[in-house]
Amino acid sequence: MDEKVVEMIIKGIGETLYMTLGSVIAGYVVGLPLGILLYVSGKKGLKPNFVLYRILDFICNIIRSIPFLILLILLIPFTRAVVGQSYGSTATIVPLVICAAPYIARVVESSLSEVDQGVIEAARSMGAGNFRIITGVLLVEARTSLMTGFTITTGILLGYSAMSGTVGGGGLGDIAVRYGYYRWQTDIMLITVVLLILIFQIIQTVGMKVSAHFDHRKR
Amino acid sequence: MSEIEIINLTKRFEIEGHSVVALDGVSLSIEKGDIFGIIGMSGAGKSTLVRSINYLEKPTEGRVLIDGVEMGGLTEAELRKKRSKIGMIFQNFNLLEQKNVTDNVCFPLEIAGIKKKEARKRAKELLGLVKLGDKEKAYPAQLSGGQKQRVAIARALATDPQILLCDEATSALDPQTSASILELIREINRKLGITVVIITHQMSVVTDVCRNVAIIDSGRLVETGPVEAIFANPGSDAAKELLAGKKEGYIPVKTLDAGRRIRIVFRENSAYEPVIANMILKAGVPVNILKADTRNIGGKAVGEMLLGLPEDEAKQEEIISGLKEAGLTVTEVSENG
Known part of the structure; x- marks a missing residue:
C-alpha cells in the first residue's frame, strides 16, 4: 500500500482518538456536574427543587432530541466563534461536547439514582452534609455504574466523531467518506471501518474490565 | 433531666394530598445508660419515632431534647455535629x-474531620471490640449478615456517641446471629455506658436486652415502663398481642377451645414450685395448658403460661385466687388477645 495512505490512516487514527477522548473529557466536565445537579434537585434527591429540575430536564431533552448531524451544522457559527474555524478535529469537539453533555448528565443521574437510599440515610445519621454525601457516598457507591456509563458514552462519541467526517471533521470517518464515498476506493474505506471496530472493541473491553475491577460488591 | 426527652411529638406526612398521621402526640423520657425498647407492629410509627430523635425526620409538632438541648432549635451545622454524637444502625x-x-x-x-492516621487507629480498636479484627481489609460483600451488622456497630461507635439508635437491627438476621448482636449491644451498653434505643417488632428482642420499653400502636404511645412489669402485666391490647407472639408463628390461641383463658407469669421464686400440679390436685379439675414459655428478662428467669380453665365458674375463681396466693401474676386473656 502507498506510504502516503498509511501515513494518512495513522493520522486519522490520531485525530479520531483526539476527538473522542477530547469530547468525552470535556463532555464530562460539563455533564458530570449537570448530572449531579439533576439527581440532587430531583424528586428523590438530596435537595429537591422542582423548578431547577424542570429547567435542566427541559434543556437536556431539547438538545438530545436534535440529531447529531443537524446539531453539527446548526452549531457552525458557534463553533467558529469558539475555535476560530468550523472544520478540523478541534472544531468537531465543540458540537460533540454539546451533544454529549446532556446525554452524560442523564447517564450520571441514572447511575446516582441506583445508590441505596439507606446508605445515604446512614451517612446523614453520621452528620454528613450534602456535599460530603455526594463526594463520599454517591460518587463512590455509583462508581461501577458511572464507569460503565463512561465506556458507553465513549463508544457513542467514537461513532459521532466519524459522522463529523461529512463536514470535514477529520479522523477515520473523514477518510472513509472522502475515499470510500467520493472516490469509490472501497479498500481504504474497509480499512477505516475495521480500525473503527477495533478501537470500539478496545474501548469497550478496557472500560468494562476497569469498571469490574473497581467493583467490590461481588467477590 | 433525662438524656432523651420527647415531648408531644406529632408527625404527619402529606402523601398525594392526603395527610397521614405517623405519630400522634408521643411523649417519652429515656434515661442515660438505659437500654430502651420501642416496640410495635409494622407501620405503627416506630421508625419515624427513632428518626425524630436524631432529626432525620423533622416532627410536625412537638419537641425533642437531647441532654436538654432542643433539636428543633439547632442550625443545620449544629444539627450535623449533634448527629455525630448519636450513632445509628439499621436493619x-x-x-x-x-x-x-x-x-x-x-x-x-472522616466526616468529623479527624486525621486519617488517627481514624485508622480508632477503626482498628473498634473492629477489635466487635470481634472483627481479622476482617479489616474485607469488603461488605464478603461478610455474613451478622458480620455486616458488627461493622455497622463499629462504625456507629466511631465518633464516641452518647446514644446508639438501633432500627430493627436484628430483624434481617437469624435467631442465633440476632442473639449475638444483642449480646454485643448489651456489652457496649455496659462497657461504654452508651444509652441504647432499640426499635423492634419482636417481643423477644425487648425481653432479651431492654430494661424499659414503650409500646407504640397506630402512632400512639399506649404503654411504657420497665420490661418486667409490662411482661407480667400488659395493660394495652397492643402489648398483649405482641406478647402473645402471634406474628412469630405460635399456634393461634383461638383454635384451642377453652371457655376462659388466663395468662400467668412466674417469677424466680415461684418458678421452682410445682404450682400448676398443686393447683390441679387442689381444685380436682383439669386445666388446659395452651402455651408455656420461659424467658430471660434482665438476667432473671421468668416463665409464662396460658391456661384454659374448666367451665365451672366457681372452680375458675378458686383456681385464679389460688394462683394469686402462690405469688403469680394472673391476667385474663380475651378472645383476640
Whole structure:
C-alpha cells in the first residue's frame, strides 16, 4: 500500500482518538456536574427543587432530541466563534461536547439514582452534609455504574466523531467518506471501518474490565 | 433531666394530598445508660419515632431534647455535629459496599474531620471490640449478615456517641446471629455506658436486652415502663398481642377451645414450685395448658403460661385466687388477645 495512505490512516487514527477522548473529557466536565445537579434537585434527591429540575430536564431533552448531524451544522457559527474555524478535529469537539453533555448528565443521574437510599440515610445519621454525601457516598457507591456509563458514552462519541467526517471533521470517518464515498476506493474505506471496530472493541473491553475491577460488591 | 426527652411529638406526612398521621402526640423520657425498647407492629410509627430523635425526620409538632438541648432549635451545622454524637444502625446495615471494612468505620471520622492516621487507629480498636479484627481489609460483600451488622456497630461507635439508635437491627438476621448482636449491644451498653434505643417488632428482642420499653400502636404511645412489669402485666391490647407472639408463628390461641383463658407469669421464686400440679390436685379439675414459655428478662428467669380453665365458674375463681396466693401474676386473656 502507498506510504502516503498509511501515513494518512495513522493520522486519522490520531485525530479520531483526539476527538473522542477530547469530547468525552470535556463532555464530562460539563455533564458530570449537570448530572449531579439533576439527581440532587430531583424528586428523590438530596435537595429537591422542582423548578431547577424542570429547567435542566427541559434543556437536556431539547438538545438530545436534535440529531447529531443537524446539531453539527446548526452549531457552525458557534463553533467558529469558539475555535476560530468550523472544520478540523478541534472544531468537531465543540458540537460533540454539546451533544454529549446532556446525554452524560442523564447517564450520571441514572447511575446516582441506583445508590441505596439507606446508605445515604446512614451517612446523614453520621452528620454528613450534602456535599460530603455526594463526594463520599454517591460518587463512590455509583462508581461501577458511572464507569460503565463512561465506556458507553465513549463508544457513542467514537461513532459521532466519524459522522463529523461529512463536514470535514477529520479522523477515520473523514477518510472513509472522502475515499470510500467520493472516490469509490472501497479498500481504504474497509480499512477505516475495521480500525473503527477495533478501537470500539478496545474501548469497550478496557472500560468494562476497569469498571469490574473497581467493583467490590461481588467477590 | 433525662438524656432523651420527647415531648408531644406529632408527625404527619402529606402523601398525594392526603395527610397521614405517623405519630400522634408521643411523649417519652429515656434515661442515660438505659437500654430502651420501642416496640410495635409494622407501620405503627416506630421508625419515624427513632428518626425524630436524631432529626432525620423533622416532627410536625412537638419537641425533642437531647441532654436538654432542643433539636428543633439547632442550625443545620449544629444539627450535623449533634448527629455525630448519636450513632445509628439499621436493619439492612447500610454499609458502603465499595469501601472495605476499615474505610467504612473511618467514614464517620472522616466526616468529623479527624486525621486519617488517627481514624485508622480508632477503626482498628473498634473492629477489635466487635470481634472483627481479622476482617479489616474485607469488603461488605464478603461478610455474613451478622458480620455486616458488627461493622455497622463499629462504625456507629466511631465518633464516641452518647446514644446508639438501633432500627430493627436484628430483624434481617437469624435467631442465633440476632442473639449475638444483642449480646454485643448489651456489652457496649455496659462497657461504654452508651444509652441504647432499640426499635423492634419482636417481643423477644425487648425481653432479651431492654430494661424499659414503650409500646407504640397506630402512632400512639399506649404503654411504657420497665420490661418486667409490662411482661407480667400488659395493660394495652397492643402489648398483649405482641406478647402473645402471634406474628412469630405460635399456634393461634383461638383454635384451642377453652371457655376462659388466663395468662400467668412466674417469677424466680415461684418458678421452682410445682404450682400448676398443686393447683390441679387442689381444685380436682383439669386445666388446659395452651402455651408455656420461659424467658430471660434482665438476667432473671421468668416463665409464662396460658391456661384454659374448666367451665365451672366457681372452680375458675378458686383456681385464679389460688394462683394469686402462690405469688403469680394472673391476667385474663380475651378472645383476640
